[in-house]
Amino acid sequence: MQNFTFQNPTKLVFGKGEIARLAKLVPADAKVMMTYGGGSIFKNGIYEQVKEALVNHNVTEFGGIEPNPEYNTLMRCVVECKSKGVDFLLAVGGGSVIDGTKFIATALKWEGDPWEFMIKPGITHSAVPLASVLTLPATGSEMNNGAVVSRRERNEKFAFHNPACFPVFSILDPTAIYSLPAKQVANGIIDTFAHTLEQYLTFDNKALIQDYWAEGILKTLIEIAPKLMENQQDYDTCANFMYAATMGLNGFIAMGVAQDWATHMIGHELTALHGLDHGVTLAIVHPGVMSVMREAKWTKLVQYAERVFGITKGTDLEKIEGAINATEQFYRSLGVATRLGEHNIGEATIAEIVRRFTERGALLGEGGIVTPEKVGEILNRVK
Amino acid sequence: MQNFTFQNPTKLVFGKGEIARLAKLVPADAKVMMTYGGGSIFKNGIYEQVKEALVNHNVTEFGGIEPNPEYNTLMRCVVECKSKGVDFLLAVGGGSVIDGTKFIATALKWEGDPWEFMIKPGITHSAVPLASVLTLPATGSEMNNGAVVSRRERNEKFAFHNPACFPVFSILDPTAIYSLPAKQVANGIIDTFAHTLEQYLTFDNKALIQDYWAEGILKTLIEIAPKLMENQQDYDTCANFMYAATMGLNGFIAMGVAQDWATHMIGHELTALHGLDHGVTLAIVHPGVMSVMREAKWTKLVQYAERVFGITKGTDLEKIEGAINATEQFYRSLGVATRLGEHNIGEATIAEIVRRFTERGALLGEGGIVTPEKVGEILNRVK
Structure with a gap:
């Protein structure tokens, strides 16, 4: 820790x-x-x-x-x-x-x-x-x-x-959730899920409780998301969602652990350039980060697969690929398109984002492992 | 919630x-x-x-x-x-x-x-x-x-x-843990475990994250306890223990849920009358509370059995009995005697404690369900 x-x-x-x-x-x-x-x-x-x-x-x-x-x-x-x-x-x-x-x-x-x-x-x-x-x-x-x-x-x-x-x-x-547009509920679920992943999916910090707590938020979101999509008027479901969003980014799960935030930084650029909803950008970028940065995140990706999605069979690589796929499918189940192409975003935007991070000398992710070059790989992975 | x-x-x-x-x-x-x-x-x-x-x-x-x-x-x-x-x-x-x-x-x-x-x-x-x-x-x-x-x-x-x-x-x-007497480490583990149970083991509060977080603390303690008993000098194990103790009673897992605290209230009397260490009193009383109050705590006891101890086979009652037994064995594994008789405490003390709670008109536990009569049953259960 x-x-x-x-x-x-x-x-x-x-x-x-x-x-x-x-x-x-x-x-x-x-x-x-x-x-x-x-x-x-x-x-x-x-x-x-x-x-x-x-x-x-x-x-x-x-x-x-x-x-x-x-x-x-x-x-x-x-x-x-x-x-x-x-x-x-x-x-x-x-x-x-x-x-x-x-x-x-x-x-x-x-x-x-x-x-x-x-x-x-x-x-x-x-x-x-x-x-x-x-x-x-x-x-x-x-x-x-x-x-x-x-x-x-x-x-x-x-x-x-x-x-x-x-x-x-x-x-x-x-x-307050009862009358929200379904799109905002979906974005809120994605945002909370992504916030939690940013604080969880790095390397093994030997922080046992922090891991269990992050996984608790993720599992709760997976459990309540279909209920919310079907019925926005159930008080306890809404309460669990609202509570999750607050707990996902109030520092409680961030104590003593490394944090990533590359997905958010890249997502902000997609919003700045194309006006995409914040939650949508996260749904697009996160699977790309997991895939391209999987060597550095290996231990946690396996743990994520096993504990959050219950993927316990296969090799570690198969578990990881299963978890990345399950993450993207979870986002898609909320009605969000998770590929750049689906938003008519192509090579020019990828090049511009890489250029911006290069110009700023930005090194993203835990320990600065996400270089501008990796940002390009990530965005190409989710074209 | x-x-x-x-x-x-x-x-x-x-x-x-x-x-x-x-x-x-x-x-x-x-x-x-x-x-x-x-x-x-x-x-x-x-x-x-x-x-x-x-x-x-x-x-x-x-x-x-x-x-x-x-x-x-x-x-x-x-x-x-x-x-x-x-x-x-x-x-x-x-x-x-x-x-x-x-x-x-x-x-x-x-x-x-x-x-x-x-x-x-x-x-x-x-x-x-x-x-x-x-x-x-x-x-x-x-x-x-x-x-x-x-x-x-x-x-x-x-x-x-x-x-x-x-x-x-x-x-x-x-x-600071490196040089603590082993007895104090054991008492600290028990205290933290018991604090968490007091906020967790009531009824289904429809509070999904709070449940996962409490279970995360309990599972962490079960995982690190034998390591601590064997070696008090491993930094990460000590860090996880110290973090657990703070998270167990800073209000983070208490939001929006009922709380019990009968075990603590009864335990305080054992300390007042016999000078027993606080942690020891909790190890004695908690299995008694779980057993005597099991009807009211049924849903959560089953969940506790399944999620914390991995007891997934048998009837609900068998799971509950398994969890109560596992709790007592966990406390005993820390070198603590969990029965009143082992501390030379008998009927006279039980009667005095029941008398005190009766005199105070005390109703303990979530919703006041632990009457002075139940306190007597609980202490008789752990003679």
Whole structure:
């Protein structure tokens, strides 16, 4: 096991009916900016629940934060927050809204051009306190300090982490899932599965519990995915899904182990260049990473095959190929096309992504083993 | 899944060599009281490491906190802290030292008789900030807000919880295990196993990940226990043990599920009356609870048998009996006698414990299903 430091101060408030607790969770004297996305919260009743809980609070609103939140949109909110003296941010939405709100929270305290902190490798900077009401399980942003922001004018999409960006609290009401579009549920399942794999599928870290816990999340997703695809109204299934998404990226399974994240880094480029949904990019790239990097990930791939998919027969290589195939089929079972060609993406994009990573001198994956050349191999594997 | 609120702000600093980080983790201007136990930290080098790290800090010491920390001892430390204006407590030791330090931290801020907060069902009260350097994995106290304190003059042993008693940070260096007496290692394994069972072995909470995570801790303990009994100097085995003990009682596996704790409550009485080690009492009582309460725990006992011990053949009842037997054998494999008779405890003690719970009107276990009468049955089952 590797040495590590872990801290996650977010208060998790979980269950049906818990949105009403906003009344006490948000400081009474706060000047609140409530942020949200395209307006789904008006249809599912969450907007009304939030407003009712905060009826005695000072609340301004900023809507229209898009999927893959956009720098220019967020900067407009920053200006508005400054003009109103906002001192508490409440994100009501999915990962994009929460991520965008983390950017706003940090930008409000940042001197100079906020894009600076996006391109730094890791910052520790003060931020306006933020909290969230989660409407879409997927990114885990509700219980971590990371965020991903896009800048379309430059075709860029970067992640940043700031310890001050852990939400003070996050309210997770699984009934929010009842009215989600099926595509978003599928993307959320894929996102959670991929997050877990990024922290699990490296080498043997001699971290027994971390392995069991990651496998527990993966097995849970495999178990509930068909149920969710068939019926989005079963409370316990929704609760297990929402819980999985949070546990998949709150640091609990990352302690003391190496992490990969090559799939995410490559996927971000596909979103930046072609606007693909984040979850879709992961479904495309992950089987490619497993296949091309299988020598380095050998022990864990065998364990993954055996413990997660129950593939116990055959040679190690056969188990590994079985697990890669099972992963791709799991993603496809969620209605997602897992090949670049199915999205009309070809050689030009592969070349551009390799060029970008080469230009940045980027070495991805655990220990930097995924070179730009390997990125090319990976994308060619999933053409 | 049940609704829940979870928050755990403790910073975990894990790995060999991390004690040196005390220098920066403890506030530079703090008036520190360093608390410890019977002096093992002088033999294993931890005392020196701590002192060296804090050479530029203002540090007073208070040693002699005993196993099952004693009210009168702790109150002496409270008086000393007050006279010195202590504003930061650093517990260097195992669960007893950390628990005792939580009592001291709260007592320092409590008006009136501190035993008052011990007998309240749950308090939210300010406390002097505390941190820990863990020397003995067992209780999980390094990453939770609970503590158990004894008052021998009254034969009493009670637990309290105070949100202000989460350690600010805890340093876990697995090499501390290298020089522990084998008995303490065995007790720590039992304690961790029992903590996990208390949060797992109730009814089906429809909480899939929580089940997998609890089972992951249990399977890890079963895997590493014989290795630890044979060799206490293997770093990764020690790291997995220390990690298990913390994860077993930091709230991570308790979210959204019912909890039992009857075994602990009954065990505390055995310690109060006969001075048995905490871990030993758990090894005695747990198989009794499983056996007597098996109707209520049926589904989970079958799952426990199948998933943790791999008992997949036979009727459900045979699986359950197999699991209870395997649990007792696991405890015995650690060198602990699991029957009351082996500790010269008989009918008089059983009657006294039943009398105490009756007098208190205590209903133990998930949903209060363990009545004083059931406590009698449980203890008779493990005579």
